[in-house]
Amino acid sequence: MLVVVATVLVGCSTAPSAEVTPSAEPTVEAPEAPIIESIDSIGGTRWIAKDSQGDTTYVSFDVDGGVSYSTDGQQFDYPEDTWSVEGDVLTWQLTYGARFGVWTCTGTLDVETQEIAATWTSTVGESGTVDLRQSVR
Numbered sequence: 001m002l003v004v005v006a007t008v009l010v011g012c013s014t015a016p017s018a019e020v021t022p023s024a025e026p027t028v029e030a031p032e033a034p035i036i037e038s039i040d041s042i043g044g045t046r047w048i049a050k051d052s053q054g055d056t057t058y059v060s061f062d063v064d065g066g067v068s069y070s071t072d073g074q075q076f077d078y079p080e081d082t083w084s085v086e087g088d089v090l091t092w093q094l095t096y097g098a099r100f101g102v103w104t105c106t107g108t109l110d111v112e113t114q115e116i117a118a119t120w121t122s123t124v125g126e127s128g129t130v131d132l133r134q135s136v137r
Contacts, residue, residue: 033134039109039116040085046135047116052128058135059094067092090116105130 036042043063050056057071061083068077076095080102083092094103100122107118107130116132 033114036109036114036134037111039088039090042083042085042090042109047132048135049130049132051120051130057094059092059132061092067094069094090118096122100124101126107132 034045036045042061043065044061046058046060048056049059049069055071057069059067059069061067065082065084066077066079067081067083068075069081070076078095081093081095083090085091088108089106090109091104091106094105096103101124103120103122105118105120107116109116114134118130118132119127120130121127
């Protein structure tokens with residue numbers, strides 16, 4: 001009597017394997033910030049704001065008319081902080097608390113540079129300027 005035993009190795013072959021050449025790292029490009037054709041289409045955008053006191057704040061103009069911001073790693077979103085447009089003038093409010101007060105900012109968009117130049121006044125008697133540009137450009 002003859003007994004035949006066969007062993008099957010799955011995934012193995014006797015042919016030499018193809019050499020794998022590492023490919024270059026994929027290029028990741030930052031998304032372009034949307035082009036704002038007019039100030040009334042600012043909803044849903046995020047901006048870097050540099051004020052005349054030397055501070056940098058990241059300001060988001062929400063599509064629902066709300067404004068939120070982050071500074072020094074902290075995020076703030078107060079329901080009373082809102083934005084509105086009248087003609088070509090953008091007005092927004094930022095609540096900074098008892099020490100710095102509430103800022104009312106008013107500015108216009110330069111469509112060519114995609115930057116907003118604004119002035120601000122606060123409830124604690126201070127005032128200054130603030131320049132904004134979109135955070136991805």
